[in-house]
Structures are given as C-alpha cells and as structure tokens.
Amino acid sequence: MSTARQRIAILGGGPSALTAAYHLTSDERLRERYDITLYQMGWRLGGKGRSGRGRDGRIEEHGLHILFGFYQNFFALIRDCYDELKRPAGHPLATWRKAFHPHSFGVVEDWFQGRWHHWPIEFPGNEATPGGDAALNGSWDYVTLVLHTVVEALAGWRTERGLGDRLFPRERWEGTPDEAPTSAGRPDAGVFRALRLLRAALKLAGKTRQTLERHAPTVLGLVRQARRLVVESLHRRSQESVRAFRYFAYVDFWSTVFIGMMADRLYEPGALHALDEYDLREWLARHGALEDTLQSAFVRTIYGAAFSYERGDPRQQRVAAGTALRALFRMGFTYKGAAYYKMRSGMGDTVFAPLYLVLKQRGVKFEFFHKVESLHLTPGKDAIDSVRLTRQVELKNPDKEYEPLVLVEDLECWPAEPRWEQVRGAEQVKGHDLESYYTPWKGVGSVTLKAGEDFDQVLLATPVGCIPFLCEELLAHSQRWRDMVEHVKSVQTLSLQLWLGKELGELGWDMPPPLLSLYVDPMNTWADMSQVLHTEPWPEHHRPRSVQYFTGPQEGPDRPPPASDHGFPARETEKAKQEVLTFLRNHLTALLPGAVDRHLPPHFDWNLLVDPEGRQGEARLEAQYWRSNCDPAERCTLALPGATKYRMKAGDTGYSNLFITGDWIDNGLYVACMEGAVQGGILAARALSGVRFPLIGEDMGWDGPAPAATARVIPLEAPRREEARPGRKVG
Numbered sequence: 001m002s003t004a005r006q007r008i009a010i011l012g013g014g015p016s017a018l019t020a021a022y023h024l025t026s027d028e029r030l031r032e033r034y035d036i037t038l039y040q041m042g043w044r045l046g047g048k049g050r051s052g053r054g055r056d057g058r059i060e061e062h063g064l065h066i067l068f069g070f071y072q073n074f075f076a077l078i079r080d081c082y083d084e085l086k087r088p089a090g091h092p093l094a095t096w097r098k099a100f101h102p103h104s105f106g107v108v109e110d111w112f113q114g115r116w117h118h119w120p121i122e123f124p125g126n127e128a129t130p131g132g133d134a135a136l137n138g139s140w141d142y143v144t145l146v147l148h149t150v151v152e153a154l155a156g157w158r159t160e161r162g163l164g165d166r167l168f169p170r171e172r173w174e175g176t177p178d179e180a181p182t183s184a185g186r187p188d189a190g191v192f193r194a195l196r197l198l199r200a201a202l203k204l205a206g207k208t209r210q211t212l213e214r215h216a217p218t219v220l221g222l223v224r225q226a227r228r229l230v231v232e233s234l235h236r237r238s239q240e241s242v243r244a245f246r247y248f249a250y251v252d253f254w255s256t257v258f259i260g261m262m263a264d265r266l267y268e269p270g271a272l273h274a275l276d277e278y279d280l281r282e283w284l285a286r287h288g289a290l291e292d293t294l295q296s297a298f299v300r301t302i303y304g305a306a307f308s309y310e311r312g313d314p315r316q317q318r319v320a321a322g323t324a325l326r327a328l329f330r331m332g333f334t335y336k337g338a339a340y341y342k343m344r345s346g347m348g349d350t351v352f353a354p355l356y357l358v359l360k361q362r363g364v365k366f367e368f369f370h371k372v373e374s375l376h377l378t379p380g381k382d383a384i385d386s387v388r389l390t391r392q393v394e395l396k397n398p399d400k401e402y403e404p405l406v407l408v409e410d411l412e413c414w415p416a417e418p419r420w421e422q423v424r425g426a427e428q429v430k431g432h433d434l435e436s437y438y439t440p441w442k443g444v445g446s447v448t449l450k451a452g453e454d455f456d457q458v459l460l461a462t463p464v465g466c467i468p469f470l471c472e473e474l475l476a477h478s479q480r481w482r483d484m485v486e487h488v489k490s491v492q493t494l495s496l497q498l499w500l501g502k503e504l505g506e507l508g509w510d511m512p513p514p515l516l517s518l519y520v521d522p523m524n525t526w527a528d529m530s531q532v533l534h535t536e537p538w539p540e541h542h543r544p545r546s547v548q549y550f551t552g553p554q555e556g557p558d559r560p561p562p563a564s565d566h567g568f569p570a571r572e573t574e575k576a577k578q579e580v581l582t583f584l585r586n587h588l589t590a591l592l593p594g595a596v597d598r599h600l601p602p603h604f605d606w607n608l609l610v611d612p613e614g615r616q617g618e619a620r621l622e623a624q625y626w627r628s629n630c631d632p633a634e635r636c637t638l639a640l641p642g643a644t645k646y647r648m649k650a651g652d653t654g655y656s657n658l659f660i661t662g663d664w665i666d667n668g669l670y671v672a673c674m675e676g677a678v679q680g681g682i683l684a685a686r687a688l689s690g691v692r693f694p695l696i697g698e699d700m701g702w703d704g705p706a707p708a709a710t711a712r713v714i715p716l717e718a719p720r721r722e723e724a725r726p727g728r729k730v731g
C-alpha cells in the first residue's frame, strides 16, 4: 500500500498549509492515499499567527490576533480538531469553547474638533455556534440587510431603538454634555420625510428577491431621495457634536452602499470581483458619499482592519471595494454567537498546537528547521523538478523528529526559541534568527527534494512576499506569476505588548475591555488581552495586572530588500522601537488616563511597565515585547484595487505538480485573515485530491472564489447630476 501513496511536500506551516494537511488526512482512505511531509523554517508552526513562550513563560505574539464570529470555515476546522484531540476534562484548554472566548464590545476612535472620542459599539450576541452548518446569506439577502440597516440607523436617531440603540447606548452619552443628543437629537421634518421614504422602499422591496428585483428602480429612487433629504437636514448639523457627526456619516455610508449595490447590480454573480477594480472610497464617492463620510471613523476603520496602507503609509490608504464590502457584510451580518472571539492563551497554544498534535497523530511528518531556498522547473518547464532547502540545524538524534512543544502550566505551547537541548552545536546557532530571510546563518547543509523520488506534488504555502526569493525560475518563465507578484502586494506591520502593574479599570478605562480601532497611526489598533494572563506563570512579585496588545501597519519599502541586506531587520526593529516610544510618550495616556505619571502629568508613568530587572524610566520598555514584521515571510497581504484578478487558483498554477495556498491566492475572501487562509487551505486540499471538502458559503455565488471568467465590468462613471453635491470628492 505504502508504495502507491502519493507524496505531498508542503512548503511552509501557516494556517493555510495546516488546513490543507488537515483535510487531506481527514479519513482513513485519504490517509492511505497520501504521504505528507511539511517543511518549515525555524522551530514552530503558525506563520503570521504564531506565538511563543518567552521569559517567565509569557506569551509573545507575532501580532494582535482576534477571531471574528463570521469565520465559519475556521471554526468548523478548529471545533473538529478539538473534538479529535479529546483532551481530558481537567486540561486548561480542554474544549474549543474553553479556548475561544466570545467578545462583543468594540470601540471606534473618532477624531472630531481637535480631539479623540470613543465610539462604543456593542454587538448583540446570538444563539448560533460559529462553524455550524447554516449557510451564509446570499447576495440578495445582503441587499435587503443593507436597506434594513439604513432604515434602522435613521429610525434609531429618532427612537433610540434598533441599531441606533446599540450604536449609541443611552448610558454612554447620558451626562456627557458634548455627546448628549440635544439639538442633534431633534430631527427636523426632512429626516421624518426621509424615514417615510425609506419605509416605503422597505415595503416595496418586500421579503423576496423577486419583489425587490421587480421594484428595483423605484426602491433605488426612494433611497436616493431619502439620502438627499438626510444630507440637507443633517450634514450642517453634523458639526454640532461628535454624536451627530458619526450619526450622519453612518447613515450616509449605508445609504450610499445601498444605492451603489442597486445601481451597479452588485447582487449578480461575479459583481464583487468586478468591483475590486476600484478603491472603496472611490466607489463610495462615485455613488455620492460626502467627503466627511469618506474620512469618518467608520470608513477609516474598514481600511485599518486589514492594514490597508500601501507601504504602511497612512496617506496611501487603498482597499478593493468588493473585497471590503464582502468582509464588512460577513462581519456585520453573518457572525455566529458573538461578533468576535478572543483566545484564552497565545494563538500558537490555542490554534496551532492542537492542529499540530492532531496532524502528528494522523501521520503527517514535520521537518522543522528546513528553509526552502528555491523551486526548479523541469526542462520542459511544465512542472516542478526539484526543491532546494537549507537544513538550518542538526538534531542530536537525527533518527527522531524534532519535538517542538513545551508544557507551560499543563498546556502544550510553542517556545519563543528552539528547544536547544535537541540541537547539536546549539551554541553556534544561538543568536541567529532562524525565522528570518536576512540571517547570515548558512545552516548545516542543503537538501534537494526531487520530483518522483521525494514528492509527487508540491504545495507552496509560503506567503506571497517570499515568492520573488523562492521562485525565480517560475517568475522568469511565466507572465502570470510575474503579474501576480507585481499586483498582489504586502505590507510591513508592527506590534507591541505591554505588561502593566494596573488593571484596566485602574488605568482609567471605564468601559468593558475593548477591541479598539482606529487610533493614532501606526499603533492604531488596541485590545486588552488580560484574559491570557492566567496561562502566564509569572513569579508572584512581578505578576502583571493586565496586558495590552497594539498593532498597525509600519511604513517601509514596497518590496522587501534582498536577503543579503542582513542589517534590515535590526534597522526596522529600531524604527519600531522609536515608534513605540513616541506612542507611549505622546498618545497612550489619552486612551488610558490612569496611566499618567502623578508627578509629571500628562506623561506616561513608566513605572507601570512590569520589569523583573527593575530598570528605571523609559528603559523599562526593554522588558516589554515589540517587533517589526518586516521579513518577507511576515508581511501582511494587501487587498489592493485591481489586484484580485491576478490571484491564482490553488490548482491552476501552470505547473502540473505545483499547488498553492495562502491568504494571497484566489480564496474567495481576499482579506488577509485566518478565515481567508483556511478557505485557501480547503481549496488547495480540493485541488490536490479532487475531493470536494466543504467550503461554507461558496454556494451563495458571492462568497466563493472568483468564477473562471468574470465577465462583469463595472464602469466608474461620472456621478449622477442629482448626486453632485458640494463637499463630495469624486474619485
């Protein structure tokens, strides 16, 4: 039996690779069919979601990671994985429910009249379970949901019920003079008329696709009129208070989305892909959104959520419109249980250790410390002939696979450094970063995998930023590969973790623990992650009382420099440190007023940083964790306008034995996130095996990967006359 098994070499061990391996080994028949070996540089799995246990067993993450309640494919995978693990009841993360904590509270930061204002948003929970079978909404459902959102938003203004109530809970503004809905809370006749028009539109739209389709021109006309009235009534008054401003922008945003969806017939198959030719703000402007709306907190947050700053430059915000809308709809309308889930430990511990353990059990082989250097083509240039790798270290026992996990408080975790006790000559390797393309460490030898001898099929699962380094021959040979690499770009990011001697409330935060966006660049996203502290075994006298994570895009080169630039990571890390210092010196205390130094207000109290070595002042930063994710393997994939059509499908690489996976392929979501990576993994497993593993959502026409030929072209015409209004920027 074993000689007939197909040998699959997986290059890279991020979430997409692990998902593909998971499906390809999901039953006995498949396990008999495939012999899988995964090659991973360095000592751990997880890619951009990896984490490690550092000093005192603390969790050090590649970046702040939050899971969204709309990640149906991700949760289906992880639930199945925990079921198969069958951990004993007393295990710290015995079940997926123990590992993932529902979270419903978000905060958006509004810059209004010279200062920041919190916009708290409570997403109501529901009874559904993420990863369940129920289908996502189809495109027509989204059209109706958007129309409902417009009506609810406007009605909420008046009645403070419905969505308006959730967006502006009474207790949040009562007693805060600048946010009280005084004059802005008394809408004039124009708003009432707009509401009547919208309700008429809703009634005409009816409950079925057929009724909405039949009345589409009338419904569109009514919403256009309603929005005109809203602008006339509310735009001037939107300057009265931040609440009025965000309210206006929110209604303008959603009514514009509805108008755009109807005018561009976005409910048709392939339409969102066609819309990806344009930037979101460009498309909104074309359908009449005001400049104030385009610059509002809500829209800034959409850009910030996916690090959509080209070169990390906040002045270069660009995101493909169709991709942004799909993600927004799925996030807002399809979440199950809760809008977000926070992990109860490091992402490595909650996601990648369980996946590793199950895959090991199923017989997948892991070759850690194997860095892929190059893929080579056959003389006919129609398949991969060989793969060259560097063996980064020698194991003391070469007959045994490296054992990567350590136990921390009874939990299987990835260490922040290799387990040196298993490495021969460890002293020489220590100090070299085995996860970096820029390390001068040449390794201890090279390995060449040959087609037909060592593998039958290759699954390339490294990030898109690595392809120019690994696939020179493919790029020289194939225009399609060159186009993909030129258009599907990535961005450098940075991240920061602060262990503090005060709890969140003592730090001056008087709301529930937030997921907050989009504050000062570059550290624009913040989450209190104190829920993981119980798994960090700090000595009692240094035990932090909270831990705060920040992340954002970092300004840097459009393309990473060549691997010979060994000093690049150190330069970018120093840049990140200066950015962290600027943030702590100038901006943190505006968020957390309780972190002010009593003797030097409004400056940050550096003594709050937990430092077991007892340094003084700013030097205490040395005991925290920050990083620049500048390596080609660490850069975050962007969803730029015009790029979607260059993404390749998992099984259509132009080379018969080469398959691809990742958040950068044509995976149907196109936003860099765990769900996109998992969808990419499922599609790769399908392409490799011909087995139609379930991909939740694809049957809805809108959410699957791009149809083979996307015939739709959406022209970006001049705006209609009635929409040409002062203050609006036409893209």
Ligand SMILES: Cc1cc2nc3c(=O)[nH]c(=O)nc-3n(C[C@H](O)[C@H](O)[C@H](O)COP(=O)(O)OP(=O)(O)OC[C@H]3O[C@@H](n4cnc5c(N)ncnc54)[C@H](O)[C@@H]3O)c2cc1C
Pocket (backbone or CB within 6 Å): 011, 012, 013, 014, 015, 016, 017, 039, 040, 041, 044, 045, 046, 047, 048, 049, 062, 063, 064, 065, 066, 067, 068, 370, 371, 372, 373, 461, 462, 463, 466, 470, 493, 494, 495, 551, 552, 629, 633, 634, 635, 636, 661, 662, 663, 664, 671, 672, 673, 674, 675, 676, 677
């Ligand atoms: C700072 C930051 C924060 C994020 N936050 C979130 C979030 O909150 N929620 C969310 O859902 N998503 C988030 N993401 C996105 C998410 O992490 C990625 O979309 C996901 O990890 C992509 O998975 P992947 O399998 O495509 O690639 P990767 O995760 O990049 O995995 C690729 C693998 O290939 C390996 N590799 C690379 N080169 C080589 C080589 N030469 N040889 C051998 N192995 C190699 C890498 O080491 C890695 O293991 C975030 C990303 C970043 C950068």
